[in-house]
Amino acid sequence: MHILMIECNPNGIAGIADALALGHDVTFVSADPDFYLGASPLAEAAFAHDRCDVIKSTEAFSIDELERLAKEINAQKPVHGVMTYSEYHTVHAASVARSLGLPGMSVEGALNARHKHRTRLTLEKTDVRQPRFVSVADPKDMAAAVHKIGFPCVVKPSDGTASLHVLLLRDDQELTDYLAELAKVDDYGRGVTRIPEIVVEEFVEGELVSVEACVLQSGEIVNLGITDRNLSGFPYFIEMGLTYFRGHPLQDELFAMNEKVLKGLGVDFGFIHAEYILAEGGPVLCEVNGRLTGGIVPQLMELSSGVNAYLEVIRQALGEKPELPVPGDVIAGGHWFGSPVDGEIVSIGFDKLQGTPGFVEALAYAKPGRTVSRLSKSNFDWLGHLIYTGKDRDEATGRVRAALDDIDFNLSVKVAR
Structure with a gap:
């Protein structure tokens, strides 16, 4: 079968690798394939596989262009399924699936x-409980929206993900600073342009x-x-x-x-x-x-x-x-970690974790020599994760939290004089 994958996420490269291992053909469309080579240890082998075609298209975030490209791909080799693991591209996958007459979510x-x-x-007039909110399309209307909701409030781009640019505001100065920072953000990378809508909601x-x-x-x-x-x-x-x-x-x-x-x-x-x-x-x-x-x-x-x-x-x-x-009888828990301060990674080691009860995996995302910032703003500040299992939620959580203390994390930090 032939799968059309529209972008991905770093962990989702495992899905591409698994599909190839089962004998499927994969066509992977991305505005920046190199992003995945730097973010997933599985990407290089997957992209080099003889049944994987990687198509770089800087216009892939345009649905019209993507649908045109998908029909071209389908004409050359019939596509049997369209999908994505990427939050940024769910509408794109639904649109392409519809255009090719294949299973998918409604657009x-x-x-x-x-x-x-x-x-x-959409849910405003239903009985689904939601925070009080105001949707804003023009930054000039933000102050009025924030004051309508009241401090503290949460502000978030309507099309964000991974907690990026999501902030708890406590006063007008924080609002001013937030808008100044967000004004610098036109896109999220990989050709993903930001829409103007911002949601202001009660905390x-x-x-x-x-x-x-x-x-x-x-x-x-x-x-x-x-x-x-x-x-x-x-x-x-x-x-x-x-x-x-x-x-x-x-x-x-x-x-x-x-x-x-x-x-x-x-x-x-x-x-x-x-x-x-x-x-x-x-x-x-x-x-x-x-x-x-x-x-x-x-x-x-x-x-x-x-x-x-x-x-x-x-x-x-x-x-x-x-x-x-x-979920079955075994419960799995995970925990991410980051740096407490800005610096350069010297080493990240997990030797003390090997063989401890419930240990499954310890993985560092960053290599020695990389400059990193303090874990402070979003999930993109993560430097690695641990995974443990247990007989229940409490045991799995307790094991993974205890293991954080046994990570051998060495950082070179510049000291101001």
Whole structure:
């Protein structure tokens, strides 16, 4: 079978590698293929595979150009499935699938999930709990929107991801500084241009969790499990640790709410990742992502369920009924780490972790000699992760947090004189 992959994410390169190993052909379209070579250890071998065609297109973020290119690719070698693991490209994948008559999410549903202001506005008159919000398209209207919501409030680009440019504002000076920084951001890399809409919403306190789900081709919504998400770094929102499991005290309420959200948005196909804040009065919708959950969560899914979620996304795109990664008896947890200060990496070692109970993986993203900044603003500040398993959520979480103290992290720091 021939799979058309529109961009990806670094962890998703594993899905390309797995598809090739199963004998599928993959055509990978990207505005910047070199980005993946520097971000994933699997990319070089995957891109060099004789059944993998890598097409560089600097215009790939234009849906019209992408659809033209997809039809050209399809004419040369019929495409059987269209997909992406990239949050930035969910609407693109849906549009191309529609243009080729292949399985995919409705474009309207993809747009409603992709753009946070559309999510809020579409669900505004339903009984889905959301923060009070104002959608702003012109920076000149930001001050009025912020004062309407009141401090503290959260501001976020409507089309952002990985907590990039998401900030808790506490006063007018922070608003001024935020707008000055955001004015410098025209794109997110790989040709992804930023849309003007910004969402201003009330700050809702509570634990952050996500519901991982799959909408089958029949339209049936299957809630798979819950991922708890520990945040750090206020006024920024950086995800630091998580576990994937079933049995949360609010699971039934979360699953029922998730079905309302997905139906209300018109999200009708594929693996879905939706985040909720567990506020005092009940779950509040944070955001919806119309694709498989990112980061290391697919690994946690496979450790707990035995199902490779990356491959199941591909199988579903090819029109097959996917096997679903429902958590099992083993619970997997992960934790990211970063640098406490700016400096240059001398070494990152994990020797003390080898053989400890539940240890699965320790991975550094940065090599010695790289200059790094303090973990402070977004998930892009991560320098590596650890993964452990346990018999339950508490054991897995406890093991991975304890292991953080045994990372051998050496940094060269300039001292001001």
